[in-house]
Amino acid sequence: xxxxxxxxxxxxxxxxxxxxxxxxxxxxxxxxxxxxxxxxxxxxxxxxxxxxxxxxxxxxxxxxxxxxxxxxxxxxxxxxxxxxxxxxxxxxxxxxx
Numbered sequence: 001x002x003x004x005x006x007x008x009x010x011x012x013x014x015x016x017x018x019x020x021x022x023x024x025x026x027x028x029x030x031x032x033x034x035x036x037x038x039x040x041x042x043x044x045x046x047x048x049x050x051x052x053x054x055x056x057x058x059x060x061x062x063x064x065x066x067x068x069x070x071x072x073x074x075x076x077x078x079x080x081x082x083x084x085x086x087x088x089x090x091x092x093x094x095x096x097x
Contacts, residue, residue: 004031006075010038019066026070035063035077 007030009021016024018035025033042049048059067074 006030006032006034008034008036010034010036018063022063022066022070022072025072030072032073032075033067035074037077 005028007025007028009018009025012021012024013036021035022033040047040049044050048056051059064074
């Protein structure tokens with residue numbers, strides 16, 4: 001029996017670009033990733049949630065292409081969640097389309 005490893009990109013996203021995290025996953029020998037979307041914020045101009053629908057689609061196509069190039073499956077994504085920080089609603093819910 002062969003075991004395959006999956007890793008979350010969450011920690012790496014804080015330090016590297018989303019596409020670079022897929023390169024690191026390959027180097028680490030991962031077969032799949034949990035592609036973390038939680039750090040995106042529509043209020044930041046560089047956020048994918050602040051982009052047009054076309055730019056949004058193109059970004060995720062580039063993610064898929066990099067994952068395929070590296071032989072990595074994207075087993076799940078997560079993000080766009082609601083929570084409160086210091087009693088204030090977090091913008092993640094507002095980032096949902």
